[in-house]
Amino acid sequence: MDSTTKHPALASVMRRIRTRNQWTLKQMSEKCGIPVSTLSKVEHDRLTLSYDKLQQVSERLNIRMSDLFVESENREVPQVTGRRSIGKVEDAVQVTTDNYDYHYLCTDLRHKRMIPIVTRIRARSAAEFGELVKHHGEEFIYVIEGAIEVHTEFYDPVVLEEGQSIYLDSAMGHAYVAAKNCDEAVVLGVCSSADEGLLDSLMSLRGASM
Structure with missing residues (x-):
């Protein structure tokens, strides 16, 4: 997740x-x-x-933000059982917010029930993060680098180290911040929901959740 990250979908879609x-x-x-x-x-x-700019383009051109990341104009859902997509971080679509750097994987597939995201967490405290966020579905978070502190609506904060994970109900208020003595952390998040608008819901959460 460095400056060489490519975003072919956004470039071709805008064009x-x-x-x-x-x-x-x-x-x-x-x-x-x-x-x-x-x-x-x-x-x-x-x-x-x-x-902010992606949201501005979406609103002014009256298109869904998630459509900015899909190169194909064909909106038909293929009736096949063998879909697959190879997810590479260097080809991921990056969205930067106040608290996180999101890298959305496998954006070539539409109507996914799961949204895989590699995220760099920069917020250092719950106070810096702001109000807890919530959305439809469930999510799984696995710590790749560093350590995170997980804040949730109904539980005391918990610290997760590299190799540890958490599965939670996304409708419960939650926030992920870098743990004490950790400047940044990188996690893999997988969000799941029966709601086909999950990707748009996630992108509408400013600086927020997986």
Whole structure:
């Protein structure tokens, strides 16, 4: 999860939106409020957009934020039983918030019941994190690097070290922060829900949960 991270889906989707509407970069800039120079860098895969900018593009162009990460325009759900997707961190879609750096994996698959995310946790305390978050479904968190402190609505905080994990009900208020004496931590999170809008729900939580 370094500066070489690539975001091919966002670059091609932004370019497709512009060409489909026959907009110039300047017209696209006026529509979504993103500077021309920034749009050009995004389309050429030299820059990604922060959470705030992704939300701005979504709202101004009246499209779902999750659709910015899907290259295919085909919205039909394939009636097959052998779907698969290879998830690579260098190809993940990155979204940066106040508390976390999210890396969404396997974004080429639509209508997933599970959302896999590698997350770098930067918040250092519950006070810094802010209000606990909650959303539909359940989630599993596995600590890859460092240590985290898990705050939940109904339980005392618990510290998880590398190799440890937690499974919880996402409707319960929760927050993950770097544990004491740990500047940052990296975790793998898998969120699951029968709600097909789970990805959009997760992205709508500013700085929040898995």
